[in-house]
Amino acid sequence: MLLAVFTLAGCSDIERPIRVGAKDFAEQQIAAQLLAQTFQAQGIAAEVDDTKRTGLGAIGAVWSGEIDLYLDYTGSLLGLSGEPLAGNPAVSYAAAEQAVAPFGLALGPMLGFDNDYAVLARPGSAAAANPATLSGLADAPRALRIGMTEEFRARARDGYEPLVRHYGLRAEPTLLVGSTPTGKDQLYTALLDGEIDLAIGFVTDPQITEFGLVVLADDGDFFPAYAAAPVTRAALLQRRPPVAEALTTLEDRVSTEAMRDLIAEVTTLGTDPYDAVARFLDPQLSPTTQSPLARPFSIAVGGLDAAAGQAAEVVLALRKAFPGRRIEVRRVHDPLTPLLAGEVRYALVAGPELFTLAETGGRPERGDANALVPVGFDLLHLLVRPDQASATWAAEAQLGVGPATGVTARTAAFLETGVEAAQARLVTNEATGLAAFRAQASQVRDGELDGLLIMAESGHPLIDELLTSGLRLAPIDNWRTSGNRLAFPFLQPVTLPAGSYPGQKQPLRTLGSQVVLAAARPDPADAIGVVGPGSAAIGQNLPVAAGTVARIREALDVDVRLDPSLPAALVAFQPPPERRDGIGISPVGSLANLAVIIALVVLIRLYLRHPAQPSSTNGR
Secondary structure, eight states, X not given: OXXXXXXXXXXXXXXXXXXXXXXXXXXXXXXXXXXXXXXXXXXXXXXXXXXXXXXXXXXXXXXXXXXXXXXXXHHHHHHXXXXXXXXXXXXXXXXXXXXXXXXTEXXXXXXXXXXXXXXXXXXXXXXXXXXXXXXXGTTOSSOEEEEEEHHHHHOSSSSHHHHHHHHTOOEEEXXXXXXXXXXXXXXXXXXXXXXXXXXXXXXXXXXXXXXXXXXXXXXXXXXXXXXXXXXXXXXHHHXXXXXHHHHHTTTTOSOHHHHHHHHHIIIIIXXXXXXXXXXXXXXXXXXXXXXXXXXXXXXXXXXXXXXXXXXXXXXXXXXXXXXXXXXXXXXXXXXXXXXXXXXXXXXXXXXXXXXEXXXXXXXXXXXXXXXXXXXXXXXXXXXXXXXXXXXXXXXXXXXXXXXXXXXXXXXXXXXXXXXXXXXXXXXXXXXXXXXXXXXXXHHHHTTSSSXXXXXXXXXXXXXXXXXXXXXXXXXXXXXXXXXXXXXXXXXXXXXXXXXXXXXXXXXXXXXXXXXXXEEEOOOTTTOOSOOOGGGGGGOSSSOOOHHHHHHHHHHHTOOSOOOTTSOBOGGGGOOOHHHHHOOOOOHHHHHHHHHHHHHHHHHHHHHHSOOOOOOOTTOO
């Protein structure tokens, strides 16, 4: 009997399922499922231990046998063991392997992705200017405002203080957040809003892709490598060779971009990590949920919409208004095309994009999209050579307008019918987005074009770039307000304040239009009634519920009303909350109205009352 007991005890570690642990954040939960499902696919029983551990707690749990393995990062392991940190992933892996060996631990193969720290800047900011390097920040004109997690602030070897000392930065820790999804949202919102200059994140953060953030190059080799690899007991690998063989199938299996997408699916969409990993390992699997959370909110934005401007505000508002819904952003040169084709639910457009020019008469006609919520305001910028006369808009002039179907070309077409002595030749470019305008800016500098028009929000980084390259802003002041204001009410004469751009010493007259979130006008034959955001599963071009519009408006925190000249559905003109709270009628007025209503009721009853029958002659 004693022999049997010892035999079973020796086999217990072989027969029980492999227990996979994780630290307390989304990437670790995904990694735990990745390891467990890989074992299960190889016929090895495995289960995920849901206990959320710290880095030191996780490695202690492996050593004590509470769990069999978990995913860690080479830089973290070297930091825990007190060994020198290494920037090269291969060197860091070899050093971490030697560091854990005296404790009877072993590393599995590197999975292919890194969890490196990243210093991030919003597009178009001074910190993101080429070349976007950390050493280039040393001569910043003022102290840099940096946001980070409290954990990074406290790190002694590769945290905030060592980073500032390494690069000689003048900086201040302006924003500290927790290492939670809420903290991350707060950090990136502050970066996009300009409240901080830099944010310390991770290369696997999905916000990098979502908002087009710029990763500053660590040209001084400060940050160590954090290559991802499983940590397990060496004895376990020796006793159970199939476990080691299963781990080899994961070598270079997950890229940093793939892990970023998985994290976005779990944290933004709300997908269970098990389902997300199962579909990653087997793309043929269909989604396990058909709930509205599985259907994304899709929005098209123009190629000129700055990632840190109005487009970012809309994306953040949608995420706030509909938590758990995945927000898909399509950047195209003409947002109306995918909107009207039913490929996206919403589009970010300026007023002129909601109209078309009539074939005869040159009058604006309503298009096929409705404005829902005001987002911002775009201005028409006219850029010319410094030595050029101000009378640029003339019959013989040639003006660049970017892509043929872009918002600038559409706006310029309306102006051609209204600018006095116009009929200038509008020149389009086959390229899309910023490339089209950069190419035409070169033509302006070379004298091939007389000017370049760009419809964009004030302060757009492209305008800054072109002004520093030798162009200047010119006014558009010959817009005839008499008649044009009636024919084109969605184009408003505005003044660009002095100092809006570098070198702009005088205010400039120009035109602008409200920017709105728009939806396609539904066909009454497609659907009946008002449906909500869940309708995206059965077609994008369906009516938008009034509640949906209200939630988006509240999330955007807009006070301005929708421009009444824009085509819009009735739900877009809901009164603001303060108007809905009370109708504002005095008690005297209410009593007068009540008296009138009572009088009407009495008159109607008298009118409908049957006349009395005459008395009968026979006495009945």
